[in-house]
Amino acid sequence: MTETSQFVFRYADIRESGGLNVKLAPPPAAFADAFDSPETLKKLRLELDFSVGGESILLEGKVYAELELVCSRCADPLARAFEDSFDEVYPDSLEYIDTREVIRETVALLAPMKVLCSEACKGRCLVCGANRNSKVCGCRPDMGSQFGALKDLKLIKPDKPGRKDSK
Ligand SMILES: [Zn+2]
Numbered sequence: 548m549t550e551t552s553q554f555v556f557r558y559a560d561i562r563e564s565g566g567l568n569v570k571l572a573p574p575p576a577a578f579a580d581a582f583d584s585p586e587t588l589k590k591l592r593l594e595l596d597f598s599v600g601g602e603s604i605l606l607e608g609k610v611y612a613e614l615e616l617v618c619s620r621c622a623d624p625l626a627r628a629f630e631d632s633f634d635e636v637y638p639d640s641l642e643y644i645d646t647r648e649v650i651r652e653t654v655a656l657l658a659p660m661k662v663l664c665s666e667a668c669k670g671r672c673l674v675c676g677a678n679r680n681s682k683v684c685g686c687r688p689d690m691g692s693q694f695g696a697l698k699d700l701k702l703i704k705p706d707k708p709g710r711k712d713s714k
């Protein structure tokens with residue numbers, strides 16, 4: 548290893564100094580590949596706390612990230628902050644401690660399977676695709692869906708469209 552990135556540490560250095568605590572604010576691009584979309588990761592902060600044991604070094608890490616996600620109901624983008632922590636043990640046989648893998652894994656798991664812009668999100672009209680949070684489109688459910696792109700959005704709930712029998 549010729550180039551030591553900010554996520555790679557020399558084992559002997561940490562052992563000699565009896566531990567290490569670092570705070571990093573890497574460019575999100577460094578871990579953008581943790582997500583399907585490279586735009587998901589907006590901000591990232593890391594805290595890495597190494598403590599020296601008898602025959603190993605323990606890393607306790609914290610990850611703080613701001614993610615840009617998509618509402619599961621209305622498909623609007625939303626930004627939200629997440630944090631998580633992780634532990635990893637590195638055996639004495641190592642020359643370098645490369646933290647990139649465990650950081651990437653932790654970052655990748657930050658995004659929930661389902662996220663809503665608001666608990667009260669009304670989703671989208673199944674007929675015309677209008678965002679029902681911001682627009683009353685007046686479609687009737689029996690008009691049938693002409694909005695093919697939304698077929699993939701499984702979480703839409705057609706909650707009682709305002710059916711007023713006015714002619
Ligand atoms: Zn929404």
Ligand SMILES: [Zn+2]
Pocket residue numbers: 672673674675676677684685686
């Ligand atoms: Zn509509």
